[in-house]
Amino acid sequence: MIISAITAILMLNEETKRIVALGICILFLGIPMLGYLSGGEVSEPTLAEQSEISFTPSSGPTLNIRGSEAGTVFSHSILDIGVDSPMVILANGTSVEWSEGSPVYSEDSLISTSGRCSILSNYSLFCSGSNNYGQLGLGNTVESSGYVTLNQEPIVVDEGKDHTCAILLDSSLWCWGRNHLGQIGDDSTDNRVSPVNIDLGSGVYAVAVSAGEHHTCAITHLGDVMCWGYNVRGQLGDGTTNDSLAPVLVNHSTGLRAVSLVTSGLSSCVIFENGSVGCWGNKYTVFSDNGEVSGNIHLIDLGLNTEAIMLDGIGSHTCAVTDNGSMQCWGVNTHGQLGDGTCSSTINSDCTAENVFPGEGDSTVHVNLTSGLTVLAAATGTDSTCALLSDDSLHCWGAQSGEFDNTTNSLLNPHQLTFTDGAYVAYTEQDFDGDGIRNLFDTHQTGDSDGDGTLDSDDDYPTNPARWTDCADGQFGRLTCVTAYPGYSASDSSLIQTECQPGTFQPFSGQASCLDASAGHYVDSYASSSQTQCPSGYSNSNTGQSSCSPAPAGFYVDQSGGDAGNSNTTALQLSAMSANYSASITGGSDNIDVYSLNLSRTTWFTANLTSPAGQNYDLELLNSTYQVVDSSNSSSSSNMSYDEVSTSSVNNSSGMYYIRVSYVSGFNNTDDYNLVIDLRSTSASGLQVGSVTTSINPEFAIDSTPCTPGTWQDQTGSTSCNLASPGHYVYGSGATSQNACTAGYYQPNSGQTGCIIASSGYFVAYPASTSQTAAGPGHYVNGTGATAQTACTVGTYQPSSAQSTCFAANPGYYVPVTGQANQTICNGGTYQPNSGQRECIDAAPGHYVPTQGATNQTECSLGTYQPSSGQWSCQNAEPGYYVDDVGAISQTACSVGEYQPSSGQTSCLTTSAGYYTNSTGSINQQPCLPGNFQPSPGQTECFQAEPGYYVDTTASTTQTPCAAGSYNPNFLADDVSDCTLADMGHYVGLEGSVAQDECLPGSYASAQGQIACDTASPGYYVPNSAAD
Missing domain, CATH: 2.10.50 (Tumor Necrosis Factor Receptor, subunit A; domain 2)
Structure with missing residues (x-):
């Protein structure tokens, strides 16, 4: 990941702020830690989320001369003083700034910096900050940060007040930003929001540049100095005070080549090839505003036999590091920025000293550095100065806002800042050839036409002073060649090592390419030194993949491994690298494994096979048309357990090859065979690509397997399939779900491919049933596959379960409703002569x-x-x-x-x-x-009883006549007494008489109850009737 070059935002306390370099880079300042992005594209800047970063300290390789120099193609700038703080770049690209006296680390990827702009390890240029004049070079004045678009890689960047300049890989010079006084140098006063090329003349190249407040100067590959822009104090060095919109040649009249320069305020200073320092402009060759130039140059007196090796200046003071490692400064000293323990009284009455102007006869002052220590890098700020010393400490002095010691006091003497990682600063090699002469001075030998210090006969770029070597494959660099790290590759004379992209890896250093991840493996990050086996449930059948695919729903990845194909169309692809592959042939249908390997024109390989103990396998090499071009078998090899084939048999032709491993004889078991691929470069070195010590199981996680019938899987990334649950089934393969048995069917077991139809006498009412249900008493099921039981109809019954019919009610019985388990006997008073009846008959x-x-x-x-x-x-x-x-x-x-x-x-x-x-x-x-x-x-x-009769008893069948002598004139006489005796003078001559008869005259009845009248006795008569 490209990390932003912008100011760090995390503050750490004393204990947690310490950061130790992630790795010591071999190259001069800031070896590239990230690969150069393809297509010229650059990742967006990102500031990593900060936490305490820990890594193992390492001193790295020993440099002949450690150091740093701003503005030159021979060095990177790893020390700079920005608006708020000094910045130091560590070897891993991390930047360190200070706040409240403590270091603040930003996990960046910087290699060189100058104020608002930094060069990143992939040679992109990132700028941030104010952009009101287009000084960020982003093509507008709106954005406050971004990457500058350039047609070549930037190798030097230098910040002016409101403009910026960069030297590119082809030694061309480009500037952008404010241009009201011609400081851009494109022969106009138009502000430039994007970089413009500065014309230094035909065949003239820049090797150093310094952007000042309103003017700019550059050193050409010829050692000349050219300046342009504001010239009110003669700072352009052309003998006038006229502004120039285009570069003009400095007329310093020394006859010496310049090797380093700075543009401090309204002046310019250079170091010449003999180590002397010459300046022009304000206080040097012009002594009043718009005054006449009094001389072409003023040479600074550094002392007897003292030469300058480093120069930096900004604002109104300048400092030089001398060949004895000490440091001398001059200019304004209002805040003690000269570092000699004094300050000028110009603005501060507490100060007693004066500013130091050598052009007015003042001597430079020596910075009060610890005895015995030398300066490795120095930087000046507006009113402050800093230096990295040989004991890996950082000292600063002058004005501050708390960054030095957490006060706002000006420091008149060098103050050691809290910094324990000085050993890991990304210094640049200052003496490439180790001859004791610094790079700046070790140039322009006879036969070195571009003045870069390398003879044309040894210079891969004889007309480009910014570059002189093509690194061999596996190495990278501009000034020196560095072995590519694990996780990176370098080829084709690359400036940088290229990080392995996702899908590739490189476990070894010094490699020209990255290796494709093997099938069954993946690499999901940049700059990986290893591949990762696909996790459980994931697979990958191809090489060079950045991820593995989860087994889709309906599939699983067998943890015991897959199977290499058995033909060219099903061959398992191998990554083009050396490796030791362990696989197995299990017998049966698996008796051949075929692998494919696409061979580039720059490589060749041998393949050797070691069969498992007690077995004999054959090894064959086939070409792209699947024709055998080399073979090794039991009849051609003296060792039946070892076989070898090689592309040398076909002159190492590039293209697709197939490697076929075949079982021949021996115990048929699952022991692994070993197939070793030794892939090598066709170059004279025969460099092995990868390593045969890399062990890979090629058949692991190479494919996903469809779930077999009876199993299913609804999730992705699975290592197994689910058995169909009881009550369910899976008919086909690759199922993502199980099917519920429909009503009428059931399944008591798991892992089944179908369901069982309900038997006669049984039914299955619901889907997903694990059992069939017996028809209950009073019910029946008369067929298979029933979803419900049927109630016995009226007049029928069923006392048992699981029956297919019902019984008709017997005569004398009845079943009045459906679903009855028993028939009901007809009660008394009812009967039923028929069978199967719903009721009895009354x-x-x-x-x-x-x-x-x-x-x-x-x-x-x-x-x-x-x-x-x-x-x-x-x-x-x-x-x-x-x-x-x-x-x-x-x-x-x-x-x-x-x-x-x-x-x-x-x-x-x-x-x-x-x-x-x-x-x-x-x-x-x-x-x-x-x-x-x-x-x-x-x-x-x-x-x-009729008159004349009576009945004096009950139940009489007869009436009794009144006896003669009596009578009864009435009906219903119920007693004999009802018979009335004939009165005297009367008689009743017959029984049953209803009346008495009067005795006729001549007769009488002297007594009652006479049945007859007595005849008058003789002698008597009865003259009247009824005579008594």
Whole structure:
């Protein structure tokens, strides 16, 4: 990941702020830690989320001379003083700034910096900050940060007040930003929001540049100095005070080549090839505003036999590091920025010293550095100065806002900042060839036409002073060649090592390419030194992948591994690298493994096979048309367990090759064979690509397997399939779900491919059933696959479960409703002659059913009847009634003149003589009462005793006539006394008389009850009748 070059935002305390370099870079300042992005594109700047970063300290390679120099193609700038703080770049690209006296680390990827702009490890240029004049070079004045678009890689960047300049890889010079005084140098005063190329002349290249407040200067590959822009104090060095919109040649008249320069304020200073320092402009060659130039250059007196090796200046003071490692400064000293323990009283009455202007006769001052220490890098700020010393410490002095010691006090002497990582600063090699002469001075030998210090005969770029070497494959760099790190590759004379892209990796250093991740593996990050086996449930059948694919739903990845193909169309692809592959042939259908390997024109390989113990395998090499071009087998090899083939057999032709491993004989088991691929470069070195010590299981996680019938998987990334649950099934392969058994079917077991149809007598009412349900009592199922039981119909029943039919109710029984387990016996009073009936029949009137379960009714017998239906019995004819027929529905009342004292009779009794019944239904005959009689049977009434008669008993069949001598004129005489004796003078001559007769004259009756009158005795007479 490209990390932003912008100011760090995380503050760490003393204990947690320490950061130790992630790795010591071999190259000069800031070896590239990230690969150069393809297509010239650059990742967007990102500031990593900060946490405490820990890594193992390492001193890295020993440099001949450690150091840093701003603005030159021979060095990177790793120390700079920005607006708020000094910045130091560490070897891993991390930047360190200070706040409140403590270091603040930003996990960046910087290699060189100058104020608002920094060069990143992929040689992109990132700028941030104010952009009101386009000084960020982003093509507008709106954005406050971004990458500058350039047509070559930037190798030097230098910040002016409101403009910026950069030297590119081809030694061309580009500037952008404010241009009101011509400081851009493009022969205009138009502000430039994007970089413009500065014309230094035909065939003239820049090797150093310094952007000042309003003017700019550059050193060419010839050692000349050219300046342009504002010239009010003669700072352009052309002998005038006229501004110039284009570069003009500095007329310093020394005849010496310049090797380093700075543009401090309204002046310019250079170091010449002899180590002397010359300046021009304000206080040097012009002593008043717009005054005449008094000289072409002023040489700074550094002391006897003292030479400058480093120069930096900004604002109104300048410092030089000398060849003895000390440091001298001059200029304004209002805040103690000169570092000699004094400050000028110009703005501060507490100060007693004066500013130091060598052009006015002042001597430079020596910075009060610790005795015995030398300066490795120095930087000046507006009113402050800093230096990295040989003991890996950082010292700063002058004005501050708390960054040095957490106060706002100006520091008049060097103050050691809190910084414990000085050993990991990304210094640049200052003496490439180790001859003791610094790079700046070790140039322009005879035969070095571009002045870069390398003879044309040894210079891969003889006309480009910014570059002179092509690194071999596996190495990278501009000034020196560095071995590419693990996780990176370098080829084609690359400036930088290229980080392995996702899908590739490189476990070794010094490699020209990255290796494709093997099938079954992936690499999901940049700059990886290893590949990762696909996690459980994931697979990958191709090489060079950045991720593995989860087994799709319906599939799984077998953790025991897959199987290499057995033909060219199913061959398992191998990554083009050396490796030791362990795989197995399991027998049966798996008796051949075929691998494919696409061979580039720059490589060749051998493949050797070691068979498992007790077995013999053959090894064959086939070309792209699947024709055998080399083979090794039991008949051609003296060692049956070892075989070898090689592309040398076909002159190492590039293209697709197939490697076929075949089982021949021996124990058939699953022991692994070993297939070693030794892939090498076709170059003279025969460099091995990868390593045969890399062990890979090529058949692991190479594919996903469809779930077999009876199993399913609804999730992705699975290592197994689910058995179909009881009540479910999976018919085909690759199922993402199980199917519920439909109603009518069931499945008691798991892992099944179908369901069982419900048996006759059983049913399955619901989907996903694990069992069939027996038809319950009162129900039946008469076929297979039933989803419900059927209730026995009315008139039928079923006492058992799991039945396919119902029974018809027996005669004498019935089933009144559906779904009955039992038949119901007909109760007394009912009967059922038929089977399968829903009800019993009530016994009809005149009939009865005396028992349960009757199949017929019985007629009421004689003497009985039944007026109602559904009766258990018949009723006896009541007394006074009779039934004289069977099946009678009613009794018959005895007629008048009849009676029946008993029940259950078939007839009535005729009343006896002397008796009667005068109403129907008589229970008893009524005796004729005294005064009445009945001589005949079967009579409805009694006769009244007639006059002349009487009946003095009950039930009399006759009337008794009144005896002669008596009579009864009335009916109903019930006593003999009702017969009246004939009165005297009367008689009753006959019995049963209703009246007495008067004795006729001549007769009489002297007594009552005479049956006859007495005849008058002789002698007597009776003259009247009724004579007594």
